[in-house]
Amino acid sequence: MSKPVYKVGDEIRGPVRGITTTRIEWYDSAMLSAATNELRQVGSNIHTDEAFAKSEGFSGVNADGMIMTNWCSEMLVKAFGIHYLERGSLRNKYIKPTNLGVELHVRGRIKEAATGPKGGTLYTLDVWCEDQKGTKLVDGDATVEVV
Amino acid sequence: MLGGYISDLEKGDVFKPVEYVITPFMCSEYAHGCEEQSEYFHSAHNSAGRQIRPPTMIHVDKMRILEANCTKEQRVSGMKGPDARIHFEYHAKHHSPAYVGEKIVVSGHIVDKYMKRGRPYLHYYLEVKTSDGRLVTTYNDLTVLRYKQEGVA
The missing domain is CATH 3.10.129.10 (Hotdog Thioesterase)
Incomplete structure (x- = not known):
């Protein structure tokens, strides 16, 4: 360059x-994979779980x-x-x-x-x-x- | 206070450092997860001649150091705390790239903890160095410990 x-x-x-939900899951799973040096899949959090996000005061997942x-x-x-x-x-x-x-x-x-x-x-x-x-x-x- | 929940951390707390060796998988998988296609992060086939750790992986280092220092709320292991936290500010300064194969040491402390508009904020400062002392990243982070405002239904 x-x-x-x-x-x-x-x-x-x-x-x-x-x-999109797919992009959110890609990132969150990649963050966990990078932190553990093994392939991981994200679980429930405010970015992936609508009910949980609402219970924490958000209008939905973000x-x-x-x-x-x-x-x-x-x-x-x-x-x-x-x-x-x-x-x-x-x-x-x-x-x-x-x-x-x-x-x-x-x-x-x-x-x-x-x-x-x-x-x-x-x-x-x-x-x-x-x-x-x-x-x-x-x-x-x-x-x-x-x- | 170390050893509890993230919300137990107080101004002045000094984290026990964490160290690890950067692997090709960590860099490539992280870059892949955020659709970063630059070859710097996927292989040594780039102008630097070595695979580089994405600089934004400082946020992964934050998760690592919290995992080691807040043992009641190990988010990477799937544990949850009393409230969902949200990230409010990211501020990373790059002093040099870190490369695959290098061992890095992450250290840091809590700069401040305060309430603003009914929400508790935590200010972290983290530093990443190679094991031979080269400064890689300095990082300031503001996190809201509870999104729901105090006193608001």
């Missing part, structure tokens, strides 16, 4: 994906915030490659529950480009996820120094 170059105001786009964070991270890997993995950061706030059926759009915008501590270009980005109506569900920011 050649060195990525952006200017302030440039937008980057991540995936557009529907929130996606684990880490699904959206991973999709934001995917966008940054595509946009910045190894620079993001070596000298990046990502912050996400889950400001609203992301419910089943939502069409999620992952987006980013370059907010600042300055000289970084390693002498490269330090990009600061707004990063967020919104639904099909443009309502922000996840807010955040990221930094990447490209050297």
Whole structure:
């Protein structure tokens, strides 16, 4: 990958994906598998069990915030490659529950480009996820120094 | 307090560290589960020449350290606590990639615990280093310990 170059105001786009029960189970099962080093299947929790989610005060099952964070991270890997993995950061706030059926759009915008501590270009980005109506569900920011 | 439920943790609690060796399966399965197709996480056939741990796996490290330190609520083992928790904020800073085959050590402590709008919040700080001391990730996390608001029917 050649060195990525952006200017302030440039937008980057991540995936557009529907929130489905299958995707929620893929993530939760993968998290357990990664934690135990063996193939695991998620059980009942607020992300997979409608009755349990309602008993805990939610309107229904909702996606684990880490699904959206991973999709934001995917966008940054595509946009910045190894620079993001070596000298990046990502912050996400889950400001609203992301419910089943939502069409999620992952987006980013370059907010600042300055000289970084390693002498490269330090990009600061707004990063967020919104639904099909443009309502922000996840807010955040990221930094990447490209050297 | 360590050794109880996650909601028993208090400001200043220092976790007993956990360590493990990163396997190809952990990285690939985690990446697969969130539809991340970058070859960095699936094999060594990438520009780094080594399979890399997805940086978001810091959240798995949080689950690992909670499993070791909150023995009444081992979520990875399928145990539940008194209330469902929800993740409110993720903030990871990458200092270097961690590679398959490396042993990593996860340490951390509770920065703060407070009430806001009738809900209890817990602020974690975690650090991941390789066993030879290279800093991989620093991480701040805010979790809501109980979604249902206190005093609200």
